[in-house]
């Protein structure tokens with residue numbers, strides 16, 4: 001069997017949730033969208049069963065959480081898209097975010113078989129989803145009059161918390177609070193970055209995603225600098241080792257030219273597994289416990305590694321692409337992306353195992 005494996009560490013997920021609890025007394029919506037940030041939805045949701053609720057992006061994911069036997073509150077973070085979704089919200093007991101008047105019109109037409117709890121989203125500056133702060137009170141009145149609506153809560157989303165931008169984030173907090181004024185309903189603002197950077201953003205519910213998986217959202221910081229443990233290790237093995245001569249060109253396009261004779265290992269992983277194709281020569285890996293780096297273009301199933309710094313490495317040696325001994329943020333930085341994208345991108349061809 002191909003050795004390419006994503007090992008998911010349930011204890012790391014639990015540790016990271018404890019870290020959230022240590023930082024905030026607010027209730028926690030554990031964000032498990034995108035298949036648990038690529039870690040496997042059911043596995044993640046079960047490990048995070050101490051959370052107060054789960055946040056998902058699709059009704060299919062909400063259904064999967066229910067089918068896994070979890071009875072928590074589930075929040076559909078981008079809201080429902082069409083009339084047919086409303087019945088599923090009631091059936092699976094899923095809270096929906098309301099961000100646009102078209103959703104109110106659909107709810108007004110619906111005969112709800114069971115009450116639906118809603119979260120009115122206020123756009124305080126992200127300019128993605130949400131009602132304008134000026135319309136919040138009118139939206140609230142309209143929602144309240146829809147028969148079959150259960151409890152009403154409020155949320156907004158930060159645009160620049162990951163850049164630690166206090167000015168923009170404070171402005172968003174102010175807009176949110178003045179939009180809602182004295183209207184009743186619990187509130188939620190903070191994603192991982194705000195939760196860690198701005199205590200005043202915590203309010204009633206926090207919504208961490210990345211930090212639960214051990215990921216840093218802050219530039220130049222690793223998850224471990226924030227007291228987090230990585231929940232995913234991506235590894236494979238060397239399936240070939242060869243001696244290359246000075247001037248040899250490695251891989252598609254021959255983009256890497258050997259500047260000296262070197263041993264090159266070929267690892268059984270490529271962009272078909274979700275390893276980023278745009279990771280350049282020099283992107284770090286670990287081979288047989290030693291630091292090394294990739295050379296040449298990443299291909300679909302394979303990548304090449306300069307073994308000069310890992311003389312003990314041979315066919316069968318373990319290759320770590322990211323995990324505890326190699327923060328995903330370092331790979332992401334080399335590849336011009338963020339750890340979030342890398343873990344979400346691991347494909348289903350990779351074997352997933354529990355640690």
Ligand SMILES: Cc1ncc(COP(=O)(O)O)c(C=O)c1O
Pocket residue numbers: 031077157190191192193207208209210211217
């Ligand atoms: C509405 C909403 N809340 C919370 C989160 C969690 O963000 P993070 O993973 O940065 O904590 C997301 C993720 O993008 C989101 O879209």
